[in-house]
Amino acid sequence: MSSGDNPYKHIAPRGFWRSAVAEPGLFGLTDLWRSCWELPADAIFATFGSCFAQHISRALLARKMNWLDAEPAPRRTPAALAREFNYGIFSARTGNIYTAAQLLLWARLASGALEPEAIELWSDEKGRVQDLLRPKIEAEGFASEAEARASLASTARAFRRCITEADVFVFTLGLTEGWINTRSGQSYSICPGTGVGRFEPDLHVFKNYTYPEIRRDLELAFELIWALNPDLKVLLTVSPVPLVATASGDHVMVATQYSKSVLRAVAGDLAHIETAIDYFPSYEIIAAPPGRATFFEPNMRAIAPQGVDFVMGHFFGGLKLTLPPHGRAGTDTAAREAAEQQSVQEELVCEEMILERFNDA
Amino acid sequence: MTPEVLLIGDSHTIALEDGAKALGIATEAFRIGGAGWHEGKFAWGSDGIVPRASPMGRNAIEAIRARHGVTNILHLGVPVLTTVGFHLGSLTRGLRWNNHVVLGSDGVAPEQGILVTESFLTRYIQSLRTQHLRVLRRMAREAQVIVVPPPPLGLDLNGRSARAIVISLMQKAGLTIFDPMQELLSGETDLPDRFFDAEDPNHANAAFGKLVMETLRARGLI
Numbered sequence: 001m002s003s004g005d006n007p008y009k010h011i012a013p014r015g016f017w018r019s020a021v022a023e024p025g026l027f028g029l030t031d032l033w034r035s036c037w038e039l040p041a042d043a044i045f046a047t048f049g050s051c052f053a054q055h056i057s058r059a060l061l062a063r064k065m066n067w068l069d070a071e072p073a074p075r076r077t078p079a080a081l082a083r084e085f086n087y088g089i090f091s092a093r094t095g096n097i098y099t100a101a102q103l104l105l106w107a108r109l110a111s112g113a114l115e116p117e118a119i120e121l122w123s124d125e126k127g128r129v130q131d132l133l134r135p136k137i138e139a140e141g142f143a144s145e146a147e148a149r150a151s152l153a154s155t156a157r158a159f160r161r162c163i164t165e166a167d168v169f170v171f172t173l174g175l176t177e178g179w180i181n182t183r184s185g186q187s188y189s190i191c192p193g194t195g196v197g198r199f200e201p202d203l204h205v206f207k208n209y210t211y212p213e214i215r216r217d218l219e220l221a222f223e224l225i226w227a228l229n230p231d232l233k234v235l236l237t238v239s240p241v242p243l244v245a246t247a248s249g250d251h252v253m254v255a256t257q258y259s260k261s262v263l264r265a266v267a268g269d270l271a272h273i274e275t276a277i278d279y280f281p282s283y284e285i286i287a288a289p290p291g292r293a294t295f296f297e298p299n300m301r302a303i304a305p306q307g308v309d310f311v312m313g314h315f316f317g318g319l320k321l322t323l324p325p326h327g328r329a330g331t332d333t334a335a336r337e338a339a340e341q342q343s344v345q346e347e348l349v350c351e352e353m354i355l356e357r358f359n360d361a
Numbered sequence: 362m363t364p365e366v367l368l369i370g371d372s373h374t375i376a377l378e379d380g381a382k383a384l385g386i387a388t389e390a391f392r393i394g395g396a397g398w399h400e401g402k403f404a405w406g407s408d409g410i411v412p413r414a415s416p417m418g419r420n421a422i423e424a425i426r427a428r429h430g431v432t433n434i435l436h437l438g439v440p441v442l443t444t445v446g447f448h449l450g451s452l453t454r455g456l457r458w459n460n461h462v463v464l465g466s467d468g469v470a471p472e473q474g475i476l477v478t479e480s481f482l483t484r485y486i487q488s489l490r491t492q493h494l495r496v497l498r499r500m501a502r503e504a505q506v507i508v509v510p511p512p513p514l515g516l517d518l519n520g521r522s523a524r525a526i527v528i529s530l531m532q533k534a535g536l537t538i539f540d541p542m543q544e545l546l547s548g549e550t551d552l553p554d555r556f557f558d559a560e561d562p563n564h565a566n567a568a569f570g571k572l573v574m575e576t577l578r579a580r581g582l583i
Contacts, residue, residue, distance in 0.1 A: 075455035078488050085481050143479045150470035
């Protein structure tokens, strides 16, 4: 560097707000994300995470890309029925995985470090059994504990397939807030008593996971995942969808910003230190100032389809599918068509939405 | 000759026809392949049940009509025995493709495959049998209809579950069911060897059909 020189003289226009954001405007934003990996032209993607993750699977399907459905519905299942039973929503029937702690549970189940017997079940007054890790996975619950456990084992096998067969594991971080069982330590998908289960104050406690806890859980999960497939790439995103409700005591907007900031920071740091992890800025594209909330629906929570398209445009624009195809298919044609049919529904499957029922205002 | 029974169904109806013949019970029979029934290649019209895309089936119906001077074969004034609605090989084919499995009655989780729950399988079967149930109900308004579920021959666990679910859906639809496994064999899970022949392990034989027809006659159902 010569005298009078400085590092900013060497930064490309994309590094300056005026030239990268202010002047091009929202729809002129370019080069927001460049994948740090070169992938096969037919790279297989597995998608999991919060509600927003469903947009990624839908977009992959819509583009006829290789989305892995490791637990498809049987052939000839009507699209509405498949959707009702959560087939084709994520790459396995995990339901929403909102927190890093839940992802760690699934990684443990898939690796065999945890048996399905460890997952808490709950029987309702009709004798139907609910799986508290996937409280809405079966519309009417399971017929028996044995069936619930067998289903968990089946989904764990499918989740394992997603790890061993995919090229890219896309995980959308959704929440820092969750509930845990003080006795077993199990993390819940939703607070017991809000949809399934019965809330017991001494047993069920609120947990707002901190940066170190989330990072530790993700690192442990990825350690298990890479033990199964050392070549798997992990693409992290943060959902831009605000919280339905917070149990933190804070205003929900403040709690949302805290939650997203922590998740964003963890995702960014992991992507910086680990070459097999990348971060895609779906959160920024929707929620950062240039968006002026353009892509939010009037409730300022739901993301409009145009916003999803915009995000996915940047996603596909930044992917580098430049390597020769490996010739492996993620999902057979019929299962893929079935998933496509059910994915055209506008509504997302989102267990968290149940919390709005308890808003008396 | 005026028939005493009308048989409507598929290859599983043959055992009942043979049994009736052995007992000297006069029958008329209308059969098409199980795949045709499964695919819904039949309709309900003003002249009763009619096969679609099955010239042989249509000819069979026309022949019965001509022989007895009726426009609707359900108006023969005789009881109708039917195996329509099962066709379990076809019904569970969609499960086999990606190795979907139901939980066995022993409750032991399968070590491989994709588990489908009983409630999902019930809804799945319901979606594939809507037309069958509707037409069977319509038939039951025109005649005394008794559904005779084929015995569980050549069926895997999915097929056996599907058989039980179809029976349950039919019962809920108000249809009269005569399940030989319950009525004649005290709920045994497998059909005894004497009721099927080694060269055709998927269908019951005339001895089975004879026992069914004898019992139905003894109970005054035909």
